[in-house]
Amino acid sequence: MLALLMLVFQVASVTDIASPRPTGWVTDQAAILDDATEAKLNALAQRLFTSKGIELAIVTVDDVPGTPKQFATKLFNHWGIGAAQTNTGVLVLLVMGKRRLEVETGTGIEAALPAAWLADMQARDMVPRFKQKDFPGGLVAGVEAISAHLGAAPGESTSVAPPGEYRDDGTVVPAGAGASDPGTPGPTVRSEPVRVPPPAYVAPVKDDDDGAPSGAIVGGGLGLLGLGGGAALIARHRRRRRICTTCQPNRRMLPLDEVEDDKHLDEGQRKEENLRSVDYEVLICAGCQQSRTLRHNKWFSGYGTCSSCSYKTASSDSRTIVHATYDHGGQVEVTERCMHCSRVHSYTRYTSQLTRPTSSTGSSSSSSSYSSGGGSSGFGGGSSSGGGAGSSW
Template sequence: MRSWLGWLVVFCVFGTPALGVTVDAVPRPAKGSWTVDLTPTHVLTPAVRAEVDRLANALNDQGLGQLMVVMVGTTSPRPSREFALALFNRWGIGHAGRDDGALLFIAYSDRKAEIILGDGVDGPEDQEASDEVMAQAIVPAFKRKDPNEAVRGGAQGLKELIENSRLNNPGAAEPSTAADLGGQDSASEASVSITQAPASMTESSSSEPNLGFFAGATGVVGAVGLAGSAWLRRRPRKCRTCGNLRARLGEAQDDAHLDPGQRREESLGSVDYDVWWCESCEDGTVERYGRFFSSFKRCTQCRYVTGKQTSRTLRSATYDHGGEVEVTVRCGHCDYVTTSRHSTPRRTRPSSSSSSRSSSGGGRSSGGGSSGSW
């Protein structure tokens, strides 16, 4: 009898799947704090939590948006994306009426990462930037077993996403078109031409009622898109003159076929170039691959993506009036400097339904963002 009871206890303890925390049980962070770490070993270091709080407070103080990071062990049996969206809307991350919030949610034991975007910052460009943050900053760091760098890089990327969103830049120019990207000066060699490289774009639907299906579909589409983009970039090229296959030059070799501005873009990491060389014709073609997730801006003088942007607050936004910032872009290629001033929206008072302890203020999301796993 005792033996049977012993096996029953062992089964109950080890044979029952671990159940995750519920949305209602996730504690709201104290006002001024934007991180929650419910992992059993408290994965996030104090330094990273302080860095996330610094980034999030800077956004909130300027009235540009709100950024939250939440880590739990597991959400089982609830899908992580469904859990993250419910948590986002329960807390109301973002300013009421602007819906300018972003949540980086990590189910650490499940190896799942979710980005939830507020309805005000989930346009096509924002979705594209979200996918880039997930694919370039978050998932690779988790695969390297560096969760703190994943969170730090993800928070930095989402802060830039909100700052660069159309919501906060209503007068910004339209995104660069293929014609614009292909309009740069060609390389110094007359035989080299520039063509626009293919780029993948994955848009997530924010109105899909089945969130579990939505999360899975987003992951599949994202993986297919990245794989397809890599294949298109490296697929064999034929020379149109002689019909022979071209060879893709290495990074050291292709510099000889790039002009100084293009080499500067590559050194800064804002643009990557491939040179496909035909040995028979001694002819090369240059293909341009702009990076979606880059802090550099296109210089209005030389047209290369070599401008480093800095901003200075001239007047802080308050609950009564908006603010003003001075934005300076200094080109790292031609040293051209442009300065402009932009208005920022006034701060929005938290809705009465929000908890007095919560830093969030009444934002809403329909499910836009990105999913990742490692």
């Protein structure tokens, strides 16, 4: 037993952890992962980065000084996980010596990965496997759940419109009705056929909640596009989403007004619109009567995604229980309330201890060890304010 204990290595600081970038996303300092599992985790993280532009790092260590939560926040900011512009990074940290899991989130992704959802996911998918000493399986299950949750945010859907005929001016009348007399059959109104140009090459990505493609956009033969070319491709992408490709020739789809588009939304979506956390746009093809619902996320609405009903209808209030000092971290009680399904959930979030100021000669290097890293770490320069959730096993 003594020999085994001597093998446990406690890292002294975040600088002792080697960044996995740019070759991968996993640092297995605790040596608990086989090659196949590490390759799978790298593939999952790379797929998330390619599809959503989200940086997700997985780290295992034997032990850390202080609390795992404090260490997770410091390591996240030291590496600068996530893009500096969006702060949508995620760190999955496993501390074997303290039997503790921490999932740290960047400030820009806390609404998409709320602490309540992370805690529920850990209890369901990760902790039971850890208790059975299946640490590789628990990490894979957790990363798969996070990737699926982030990829499930609806971008658009296509469905057949309810009975009626949607005309070129966006109005709806009984099927086959005339323009002047709703009860008199009239000629069919046709939407204008359009020619859809072949798309430039776009690296395989999914739409984000704002309807714009995320990830790298590449122009054929031109390498990475400049800002002007990238904006042009995004505008072109959005125009194509408003064209019905089912009809031949293709037709422009028509936007419905607020009254008519509500008929295509479910109760949760209508609640999101009432709270102004999401704006839905419903398009109709006057030819085949297919509808397409586009989701435009309002990033600064003050509402997050409910971990129970998955609608962006959850608000949160917080109060400080223990203030952070130079000697210890703090505790904040957070209460989340969903305006749609009425779920109320309270949990405690731990904040990092304060960093003592240093002399003028060392202040620059000391502050940089906690602030967003990026650069030499290979990550994008993102930051975390302590969001996320943790679990013990």
